[in-house]
Amino acid sequence: MSKTEEQGEDLPALVDPTLTRDLPSTPRGIRTRASLVAAARTVFERDGFIDSRLTDITKEAQCSTGTFYTYFDSKEEALAAVLHEAQEDMLHPGPPQGHHKDRSVVESLEAGNRAYVEAYKRNAKLMLLLEQVAAVDPKFRRLRLDRGRAFAQRNCRWIKKLQDEGFADPSLDPVMSASALSLMVGRMAYFKYALEEPDWGTDDLLVETATKLWVNALGIPADGSRRT
Amino acid sequence: MSKTEEQGEDLPALVDPTLTRDLPSTPRGIRTRASLVAAARTVFERDGFIDSRLTDITKEAQCSTGTFYTYFDSKEEALAAVLHEAQEDMLHPGPPQGHHKDRSVVESLEAGNRAYVEAYKRNAKLMLLLEQVAAVDPKFRRLRLDRGRAFAQRNCRWIKKLQDEGFADPSLDPVMSASALSLMVGRMAYFKYALEEPDWGTDDLLVETATKLWVNALGIPADGSRRT
Amino acid sequence: MSKTEEQGEDLPALVDPTLTRDLPSTPRGIRTRASLVAAARTVFERDGFIDSRLTDITKEAQCSTGTFYTYFDSKEEALAAVLHEAQEDMLHPGPPQGHHKDRSVVESLEAGNRAYVEAYKRNAKLMLLLEQVAAVDPKFRRLRLDRGRAFAQRNCRWIKKLQDEGFADPSLDPVMSASALSLMVGRMAYFKYALEEPDWGTDDLLVETATKLWVNALGIPADGSRRT
Amino acid sequence: MSKTEEQGEDLPALVDPTLTRDLPSTPRGIRTRASLVAAARTVFERDGFIDSRLTDITKEAQCSTGTFYTYFDSKEEALAAVLHEAQEDMLHPGPPQGHHKDRSVVESLEAGNRAYVEAYKRNAKLMLLLEQVAAVDPKFRRLRLDRGRAFAQRNCRWIKKLQDEGFADPSLDPVMSASALSLMVGRMAYFKYALEEPDWGTDDLLVETATKLWVNALGIPADGSRRT
DNA sequence: GATGAATGAGTGTTCATTCAT
DNA sequence: CATGAATGAACACTCATTCAT
Numbered sequence: 008m009s010k011t012e013e014q015g016e017d018l019p020a021l022v023d024p025t026l027t028r029d030l031p032s033t034p035r036g037i038r039t040r041a042s043l044v045a046a047a048r049t050v051f052e053r054d055g056f057i058d059s060r061l062t063d064i065t066k067e068a069q070c071s072t073g074t075f076y077t078y079f080d081s082k083e084e085a086l087a088a089v090l091h092e093a094q095e096d097m098l099h100p101g102p103p104q105g106h107h108k109d110r111s112v113v114e115s116l117e118a119g120n121r122a123y124v125e126a127y128k129r130n131a132k133l134m135l136l137l138e139q140v141a142a143v144d145p146k147f148r149r150l151r152l153d154r155g156r157a158f159a160q161r162n163c164r165w166i167k168k169l170q171d172e173g174f175a176d177p178s179l180d181p182v183m184s185a186s187a188l189s190l191m192v193g194r195m196a197y198f199k200y201a202l203e204e205p206d207w208g209t210d211d212l213l214v215e216t217a218t219k220l221w222v223n224a225l226g227i228p229a230d231g232s233r234r235t
Numbered sequence: 236m237s238k239t240e241e242q243g244e245d246l247p248a249l250v251d252p253t254l255t256r257d258l259p260s261t262p263r264g265i266r267t268r269a270s271l272v273a274a275a276r277t278v279f280e281r282d283g284f285i286d287s288r289l290t291d292i293t294k295e296a297q298c299s300t301g302t303f304y305t306y307f308d309s310k311e312e313a314l315a316a317v318l319h320e321a322q323e324d325m326l327h328p329g330p331p332q333g334h335h336k337d338r339s340v341v342e343s344l345e346a347g348n349r350a351y352v353e354a355y356k357r358n359a360k361l362m363l364l365l366e367q368v369a370a371v372d373p374k375f376r377r378l379r380l381d382r383g384r385a386f387a388q389r390n391c392r393w394i395k396k397l398q399d400e401g402f403a404d405p406s407l408d409p410v411m412s413a414s415a416l417s418l419m420v421g422r423m424a425y426f427k428y429a430l431e432e433p434d435w436g437t438d439d440l441l442v443e444t445a446t447k448l449w450v451n452a453l454g455i456p457a458d459g460s461r462r463t
Numbered sequence: 464m465s466k467t468e469e470q471g472e473d474l475p476a477l478v479d480p481t482l483t484r485d486l487p488s489t490p491r492g493i494r495t496r497a498s499l500v501a502a503a504r505t506v507f508e509r510d511g512f513i514d515s516r517l518t519d520i521t522k523e524a525q526c527s528t529g530t531f532y533t534y535f536d537s538k539e540e541a542l543a544a545v546l547h548e549a550q551e552d553m554l555h556p557g558p559p560q561g562h563h564k565d566r567s568v569v570e571s572l573e574a575g576n577r578a579y580v581e582a583y584k585r586n587a588k589l590m591l592l593l594e595q596v597a598a599v600d601p602k603f604r605r606l607r608l609d610r611g612r613a614f615a616q617r618n619c620r621w622i623k624k625l626q627d628e629g630f631a632d633p634s635l636d637p638v639m640s641a642s643a644l645s646l647m648v649g650r651m652a653y654f655k656y657a658l659e660e661p662d663w664g665t666d667d668l669l670v671e672t673a674t675k676l677w678v679n680a681l682g683i684p685a686d687g688s689r690r691t
Numbered sequence: 692m693s694k695t696e697e698q699g700e701d702l703p704a705l706v707d708p709t710l711t712r713d714l715p716s717t718p719r720g721i722r723t724r725a726s727l728v729a730a731a732r733t734v735f736e737r738d739g740f741i742d743s744r745l746t747d748i749t750k751e752a753q754c755s756t757g758t759f760y761t762y763f764d765s766k767e768e769a770l771a772a773v774l775h776e777a778q779e780d781m782l783h784p785g786p787p788q789g790h791h792k793d794r795s796v797v798e799s800l801e802a803g804n805r806a807y808v809e810a811y812k813r814n815a816k817l818m819l820l821l822e823q824v825a826a827v828d829p830k831f832r833r834l835r836l837d838r839g840r841a842f843a844q845r846n847c848r849w850i851k852k853l854q855d856e857g858f859a860d861p862s863l864d865p866v867m868s869a870s871a872l873s874l875m876v877g878r879m880a881y882f883k884y885a886l887e888e889p890d891w892g893t894d895d896l897l898v899e900t901a902t903k904l905w906v907n908a909l910g911i912p913a914d915g916s917r918r919t
Numbered sequence: 920g921a922t923g924a925a926t927g928a929g930t931g932t933t934c935a936t937t938c939a940t
Numbered sequence: 941c942a943t944g945a946a947t948g949a950a951c952a953c954t955c956a957t958t959c960a961t
Contacts, residue, residue: 036920057285057371061956071922073959082956135370142363142370143283148430176451183436183444190426191419198418202376208411216411223404224452263940264945289931299947304932491961492924511827513741517952527926532953591826598823599741604886632907639892639900646882647875654874658832664867672867679860680908720941745935755943757938766935 031078040078042068044092047085052132056086056140083146090137090150093130098157112174112227116165117218123158124196124214131200138201159189166225173233176226188224192217259306268306270296272320275313280360284314284368311374318365318378321358326385340402340455344393345446351386352424352442359428366429387417394453401461404454416452420445487534496534498524500548503541508588512542512596539602546593546606549586554613568630568683572621573674579614580652580670587656594657615645622681629689632682644680648673724762726752728776731769736816740770740824767830774821774834777814782841796858796911800849801902807842808880808898815884822885843873850909857917860910872908876901 046067140147163185169175199207274295391413397403427435502523619641625631655663730751847869853859883891
């Protein structure tokens with residue numbers, strides 16, 4: 008088993024366990040906590056983390072401020088919980104990926120990018136939020152980093168395989184290339200979906216352009232043939 | 236004079252003029268303002284924007300708080316002034332760029348990326364700062380956007396030229412490709428120099444990898460020949 | 464019931480409801496708020512509104528600054544609350560007024576003026592305060608205006624009745640006369656009790672003089688008979 | 692010479708001399724000071740005393756802040772100078788008043804009130820300003836008081852004369868009556884012209900109503916005859 | 920578990936006034 | 941006389957967190 012694959016097994020936790028506390032056991036507790044997380048997401052997405060007030064969250068969740076501290080040690084931890092909820096969706100954005108026989112290499116790459124971008128789009132407000140706190144707080148920086156790594160590592164394994172099979176330029180460092188190209192897609196999605204900058208065309212165009220650049224960058228022949 | 240070069244003259248202002256006020260006229264005023272800007276840069280880079288206190292800046296500049304407001308309307312405007320000072324360096328990072336006869340296309344691309352990355356490295360702390368405020372304040376988001384555009388536009392013109400001359404894949408949209416690849420390099424620099432993440436190798440490796448990906452992505456033949 | 468009396472039911476609110484927030488529900492809250500209002504009155508009367516400091520109020524009320532903002536949105540609102548408390552006393556200064564059979568017209572007028580002046584005297588410091596803020600802030604100007612109107616309207620109804628019954632000069636505009644004469648009494652009270660100017664004689668002399676001027680001004684025969 | 696007339700000679704200075712400083716001697720100085728006073732009046736009337744900034748005044752007068760202090764010791768003193776300028780107009784509002792043979796008593800009274808009201812109207816903004824500062828600062832309270840007294844004393848002499856000549860009710864205290872009725876007119880003018888409250892009718896109606904109330908209050912027979 | 924009143928440290932900003940040039 | 945840069949004290953207001961009920 009290669010080191011790369013070992014890393015794959017070892018996906019880092021997206022949420023630092025030191026940020027969370029035990030989940031409540033009673034049904035009422037579970038319900039209250041859930042409403043608080045939902046309220047927090049609403050408020051955070053609307054006002055941003057810094058400009059959000061705890062009272063707005065508890066008002067939205069229809070409970071008292073004291074109750075908030077029954078479930079979270081701080082505002083920060085509530086954000087961690089919100090991001091934790093989105094974690095699943097971001098990491099497993101769709102049906103199991105893989106290089107199926109009946110799919111060309113390019114098609115597989117495109118499917119991966121599309122899945123990533125669509126997941127980003129679904130959670131765009133949250134991603135904007137994550138950028139805000141990551142820019143200031145190392146704890147959340149770590150969160151963002153881990154999320155990026157999960158995407159990059161998946162891509163890294165692909166690149167290695169493509170290199171092994173003679174499709175991709177073997178002179179590229181697979182780790183750094185995967186990181187760089189993953190960052191590129193992540194940043195494109197950030198500008199289009201989180202910041203809602205225009206000029207990034209349709210969803211399809213974004214994915215197609217990203218994929219084309221990616222394919223070219225990896226030196227994959229356009230005709231699907233092996234490099235000579 | 237070609238249209239391309241004219242566009243060069245027309246780079247968007249990096250600092251919103253509404254953020255700045257008139258510069259002082261007297262020598263003493265100029266001196267004081269300069270010391271405040273320097274002090275602000277020091278404090279902002281050390282503490283971040285939010286955690287910085289006005290008194291720290293004036294203490295560093297050895298003047299009273301009132302004097303600060305002689306030159307800036309707010310803490311924000313002081314940051315704008317600091318970023319304004321770095322603007323020159325970021326936009327004109329080195330000797331005039333261009334496609335010299337005695338330089339291969341690839342070498343030219345690499346030189347452009349290297350200049351960008353080195354400028355980023357020189358102002359890394361400031362770039363981190365810019366990310367922080369851009370994540371929260373649209374005014375500074377605009378600043379970051381403009382800076383990114385200046386880099387992307389330069390690259391866009393290159394790509395167009397390479398396409399015209401038959402070096403680059405003509406099926407690529409030059410604007411979006413330039414934006415995407417510029418974001419990639421910018422993000423690589425951010426992680427390596429601003430966040431000081433390891434795993435990005437040496438400065439040279441970063442530039443070389445970026446350039447290689449770029450060259451490949453644009454479909455430029457490795458041997459410097461024209462595409463067939 | 465005559466329209467005039469209906470108007471009496473419809474006295475304008477002395478305190479703009481937009482200035483107030485919900486009263487606390489718990490006993491502790493009620494207690495704390497009350498102590499804050501009392502403290503605010505003390506401090507405002509002593510130092511004036513502008514020169515009063517929030518910390519002096521909270522110190523007087525023995526609570527923290529934060530607690531102040533649990534009950535009031537601003538220093539201004541605290542003043543509004545203080546004035547609101549005095550409202551009752553100013554509007555209903557004594558036993559129900561009216562033109563009793565066993566009271567001459569003049570005696571009734573004098574009773575009304577006396578009640579007004581005594582209420583003014585009781586709240587003299589507050590009236591001084593109200594003049595200060597009314598001179599600067601339209602919100603409080605409105606407050607003063609409404610208070611003046613309440614007094615003037617009561618007087619207006621009297622004048623009308625006196626005119627109808629043949630006691631008062633029918634050529635006078637009852638509204639403007641009532642306003643003017645009410646202002647006169649109000650201003651006399653302001654100078655004597657709020658500013659504590661001497662030269663206004665005893666309390667009785669002030670009331671008697673005001674009443675005599677009023678009676679004369681309305682053209683009421685001194686002997687209590689009807690005008691011919 | 693009666694005591695009353697002595698008081699008349701002894702009109703108190705409307706501006707406390709301790710508030711003023713020597714006037715400049717050079718032509719330039721006179722010009723600069725004049726422009727500062729004019730600018731101050733403009734700014735004070737526009738923004739009120741408290742909300743006015745010294746820099747706005749000097750900007751309006753097109754000079755530096757330092758120059759301001761060449762002519763005034765403080766913002767307050769500038770206001771005193773502005774009010775001083777209006778003093779003449781307020782005290783001697785028109786052609787010399789007096790009880791001419793060819794004017795009935797009532798007409799004379801009305802002329803006096805009209806002159807007062809018109810002077811008030813001309814300086815309405817300034818009067819509003821005076822109310823603002825008088826409500827807060829005893830120095831300016833004194834100023835307002837003196838102005839009021841000048842009006843009241845003039846009226847007081849009239850009342851005495853009318854009483855002596857058998858026109859006015861001799862049982863009235865002339866000083867207090869004059870004060871009270873003067874306050875009434877002053878307050879009417881304040882509400883109509885300074886605060887611009889509607890409901891005070893036309894200028895003429897205000898003066899006529901005031902005069903009628905006044906005449907009645909003094910017990911002057913409507914037909915111009917002597918009291919019996 | 921839930922409540923909500925109480926806490927209080929922390930800081931950006933204003934502007935009349937001074938004084939060196 | 942004129943300038944305008946420098947001064948610095950003063951203060952209302954926020955809001956995450958605690959804890960008695």
